Each structure stands twice: as C-alpha cells, then as structure tokens.
Amino acid sequence: MFLGTHFPKVDDKGRFFLPAKFRDELGEGLIIAKGQERCLTLYTPQEFQRQAQAAMNGPSTLRGIRDFQRMFAAGASEETPDKQGRVTIPPVLRNYAGLDKEIAVIGAFNRVEVWDLAAWEAYSAEQDEAYAGMDEEIFPGGETH
Numbered sequence: 001m002f003l004g005t006h007f008p009k010v011d012d013k014g015r016f017f018l019p020a021k022f023r024d025e026l027g028e029g030l031i032i033a034k035g036q037e038r039c040l041t042l043y044t045p046q047e048f049q050r051q052a053q054a055a056m057n058g059p060s061t062l063r064g065i066r067d068f069q070r071m072f073a074a075g076a077s078e079e080t081p082d083k084q085g086r087v088t089i090p091p092v093l094r095n096y097a098g099l100d101k102e103i104a105v106i107g108a109f110n111r112v113e114v115w116d117l118a119a120w121e122a123y124s125a126e127q128d129e130a131y132a133g134m135d136e137e138i139f140p141g142g143e144t145h
Contacts, residue, residue, distance in 0.1 A: 002107030007117065009101050014094055015086040019105055022112055023085050032093055034075035035113055037123060040089065040097045042112040048076070089114070 006019040018026060022042075031048035035041040043051065055072055058065035075096065081087050089099060102117035115123070 001109055002112050003109075004107045006105045008103060008105060010089070010094070010099055010103055011086075013088065014091060015082075015088045016103060016105070016114075018081050018085045018087050020085070022105075022107070023081065026087075026112070027081055027085070029078065029080045030087070032077045032079055032087075032089060032114075033072060034093065034096055035111075038097055038116075038119065040093055040099075040114040041108075042087075042114065043110075045078075047110050 002022060004021060008016040008019065010016050025044055026042060029045055031043045031045060033041050033043065033048070052072070055069050060066050060069065075093065077090050077093060079087055097114065098116045098119060099114065100116070104115045104117050104120035106113045106115065
C-alpha cells in the first residue's frame with residue numbers, strides 16, 4: 001500500500017528520485033500511465049494488469065469505454081528505476097502532467113501519483129474542505145475511520 005506525500009525534483013533528463021518508501025514495491029519495474037486531473041499514475045506491473053483487465057472487460061462497443069481504453073494503453077510506459085532509485089518520465093507524459101522541476105509524489109493506496117507541485121497544492125486545498133465534509137455519501141452505512 002502506498003501512503004504519504006513526497007516532494008522530489010525532476011532533473012534535466014526528466015528523472016526523479018522514487019521515494020525510499022516506494023522502492024521495495026516499484027524498484028524492479030513499474031508502469032507510468034496518464035491519470036485523471038492531469039497527474040501521472042505509477043503502478044506495479046501486477047496492479048497495472050488488474051487495472052488493464054478491468055478496462056478490457058468493458059464493452060468496446062461503447063465509445064466512452066473505447067476512449068478510456070485507448071488513452072490508458074497509449075499513455076502507458078514501462079520503466080525501471082536506475083540503481084540510485086531514479087525514474088525517467090517520458091517527455092509525452094511529462095507534457096501531459098505539466099511536470100517541470102517541482103513535483104509532488106503521493107501514495108494513493110494501490111498506486112502512486114505524480115503531480116506538478118502547484119497543481120497538487122491547488123487540488124489539495126480545494127479537496128481539503130470537501131474531505132472534511134465527506135460522510136455516508138462516499139461510504140454508505142460505515143465509518144471510514
């Protein structure tokens with residue numbers, strides 16, 4: 001499970017240091033894909049396979065499902081961190097997420113998300129208020145904590 005928020009920098013070659021907490025699970029290889037809200041998602045190969053299988057289970061006769069399948073598959077890249085734990089983000093994915101130097105790398109349970117720092121700060125500030133008010137709309141009939 002991936003948890004926490006980290007603030008590495010992207011170097012001139014488009015690499016960042018994978019937070020040490022995430023290296024055990026992602027150090028042998030990972031899949032970077034386009035995420036929603038213009039972030040990137042990092043998956044273990046096994047989790048990416050589960051996500052891909054769920055996407056493939058949808059009927060490709062529905063345009064929205066075809067669109068999602070195309071964007072998810074076409075925007076994915078297999079990467080292996082180097083010996084220092086640096087991950088290279090392909091230019092097309094850096095452009096999609098607007099990544100330059102300052103980034104936020106967050107744990108999101110089954111995935112890691114990589115955000116432009118300013119975009120993360122804006123999103124996080126907006127969501128803090130909504131999160132404080134979440135109740136049974138999200139988890140009907142049960143406590144979340």
